[in-house]
Amino acid sequence: MSKVVKAEYTAEAVAGFNARTAIEEAARCLLCHDAPCSKGCPAGTNPAKFIRSIRFRNVRGAAETIRENNILGGTCARVCPYDNLCEEACSRCGIDRPIEIGKLQRYAIEQEEALGMKILSVPAEKKAGKVACVGAGPASLAAAAELAKAGYDVTILEREAKAGGVLTYGIVPSRLPQAVVDADIAKVEELGVKFVFNTTVKAEDLADYDAVFVGIGLWGPNLPGIDGIDLPGVYAAVDYLKAARSGAEGFNAGNRVLVVGGGDVAVDCAVTAKLQGAEDVKIVYRRTIEEAPGNLNEFQYALSLGIGMTTGMAPDSIVGDGKVEAVNFKGFRDEAAKLTLSADTIVFATGQKAEAADFVAVDVTDKKTIVADENGVTSVDNIFSAGDIVNGGKTVVEAVAGGKAAAASIIAYLEKKGVK
Amino acid sequence: MAIKKDLSVTYHGKEFMNPFCLSSSPVGSNYDMVSKCYETGWGGCFYKTVGIFIADECSPRFDQTNKEGLPWLGFKNMEQISDKPTELNFEYMYKLMRDYPDHVTIPTIMGSSEEEWKQLAKMCDELGAPMIEGNFSCPQMTSSAMGSDVGTNPELVKSYCEAVTSVTKIPFIAKMTPNITTMEIPARAALAGGAAGVSTINTIKSITNIDFENMTAMPVVDGKSSISGYSGAAVKPIALRFITNLLQDEVIGKTEVSGIGGIETWRDAAEFLALGCKNVQVTTAIMQYGYRIVEDMISGMSHFMDERGYNKLDEFIGCALGNIVPAEDLNRDFKILPQFSDDKCVGCGRCYVSCYDAAHQAIDWDADKRRPSLNDKCVGCHLCLNVCPVKDCITPGEIVWKEGRQQKEIALKHKYD
Missing domain, CATH: 3.20.20.70 (Aldolase class I)
Known part of the structure; x- marks a missing residue:
């Protein structure tokens, strides 16, 4: 019998390093010339530098490097797909296994907190420019922090009651504890960024700002048009995770739960269900494991919790009398394959759709995502955008990278316009 | 910055x-x-x-x-x-x-x-x-x-x-x-x-x-x-x-x-x-x-x-x-006993081995629980603290004054890397 892990919904699944184990891990680092790990980080967090600092007994310097380069350093330490980024690039892979970069980043950020460090500051002389960031997710937080560090007056306008976007309303807290998200957001607040919550932005709200950053993410549910899709017990991942995270009244994670999808969000939904007490949880993905966009470590974590995974099957219809009772699947490529699973809950983690950003008149794609270049420049001079609403839904670290790049574009725009 | x-x-x-x-x-x-x-x-x-x-x-x-x-x-x-x-x-x-x-x-x-x-x-x-x-x-x-x-x-x-x-x-x-x-x-x-x-x-x-x-x-x-x-x-x-x-x-x-x-x-x-x-x-x-x-x-x-x-x-x-003073000028009136954290201890027994083989046989070993405990032979040498692989598991504990020596405030080390 396999021994599965018993975990709690809100308790962090992975234990961190202490001073001794961190330096042991840092001592494994090869201290590469022109380090590939640092080149592998989209947000420019510079792992080679912070690992070197840990190794040379300068953990405060390590925290400084991370926080200065990546305002969401604590969050990224938990949710980055390292095995596709810095850790995949790690030269130590040529010897045995990569340095645990994410865990070292987490350690340094934990020390920042433990040592009461205040790393970031705003210039004494403020700039005249006012910038609005719409949405309080990773891209907006990163853009706002960069702008505030440069001395601009920044206001974040958010539809929900709390900041964080997917960090607060999506990712399962056993992977990303809320306290970590809140600590990162507090760094943005300490830079003097103003937050306005529970507000639906209209075009006229933005009239007073010299520039606007749009980082509204993707929050439209994406459900297939199959029979039974309207039955109670059918959820889109965004709604399911948000209800679980916010402890919505009457929300029941389900007992026999099927999650459809192959990304990290699918794992988050399955883990949420399992840790909220579901007896039987399965992930069903239409393609193969190698084609799955999710992080293999996350699938392994799901497996360790006793969550099953079936590949090659796509949902065909949902059946039930007034509520979900079973789901019929058919082979995605294998025409002979048929499968029926009993379930009381089915969650579709098959991507999110863009909701119309009708408060700005920017060019959008046919999927309603915003057209912007890699520097966040849109079709309108003073409107900038990045993150999921531009890239169609990628990682937190890419949203941070996009937010940083857009902030640089905004600064260049304001300087050119003479709003200094 | x-x-x-x-x-x-x-x-x-x-x-x-x-x-x-x-x-x-x-x-x-x-x-x-x-x-x-x-x-x-x-x-x-x-x-x-x-x-x-x-x-x-x-x-x-x-x-x-x-x-x-x-x-x-x-x-x-x-x-x-x-x-x-x-x-x-x-x-x-x-x-x-x-x-x-x-x-x-x-x-x-x-x-x-x-x-x-x-x-x-x-x-x-x-x-x-x-x-x-x-x-x-x-x-x-x-x-x-x-x-x-x-x-x-x-x-x-x-x-x-x-x-x-x-x-x-x-x-x-x-x-x-x-x-x-x-x-x-x-x-x-x-x-x-x-x-x-x-x-x-x-x-x-x-x-x-x-x-x-x-x-x-x-x-x-x-x-x-x-x-x-x-x-x-x-x-x-x-x-x-x-x-x-x-x-x-x-x-x-x-x-x-x-x-x-x-x-x-x-x-x-x-x-x-x-x-x-x-x-x-x-x-x-x-x-x-x-x-x-x-x-x-x-x-x-x-x-x-x-x-x-x-x-x-x-x-x-x-x-x-x-x-940094000559050895004869050190205060030799006390010993500091080590204290063991049962929670942090991982049960490796290295402290027991080193204390027995190289110090004063001052640690007893509970074979069932796999935990050390100090007996009255301890001289306060802290070999155990130095050999312990777990951070903050063995730390300086009680100060015991030698018979007839004058007790006074002493400076201690608290934090070990």
């Missing part, structure tokens, strides 16, 4: 932007190298030792020691003084002084006779060097008229110092060898010969490993090897000991000492400063990791000062020296 602190320090009348210098060695042996080191952040450079003698080097010339997979605990080096023409080295130093006026470039020289020492000192004088270091300590010279054999002979040290200081007013620093019991003797001789101060330690004569393929030491040079200098992290404790002896000497203690030996981090450097060194010199860690290590020295030292509320290095330079 990265923390910035004033790390400047004055050494023999010259201001250094920070106390981190290269020591005279392969790491600072031409213009491009030293230029790069300055750009990376080093405050000064004791340039690779220049002589009239031009070295003829062997190959290979390095070896290193390791323990349980951790390389470079110590490093063996057979390289001698510069193998470049003397004039070329002086040309490089001239250009460095011209192009980097805010950094301190210091020639290190070595003669094999009074005449050579005078000749080299005159060249430094013409160069306008801010100070001169005299190398009395290289243990692998092919000439016995040079190097550490000279450094152990106080008469020779004195006469060569006199030779130098008779031809130049530039402050002269004698670099001392640790291959001696009492370094104060040649150091006093150097001062008596007119030296302004000393720097130490140079490398320690060593055999690092025996190669069984060739039945000789490492490195193997055509089936043979030689004794030569040992450096790196392993020698730091020896360096700190010599420096303590020097700075506690009433004559030498009035001069400014430059500290060398196994420095890799800001913390190592701060230890040398806490004993009273005005600056530090580094080679081996640069050979292993490159000039970039100075970035964390600068940042780490700045954070240390910020945390402790120091505005200048001088506020803590020398503050540990007076607390």
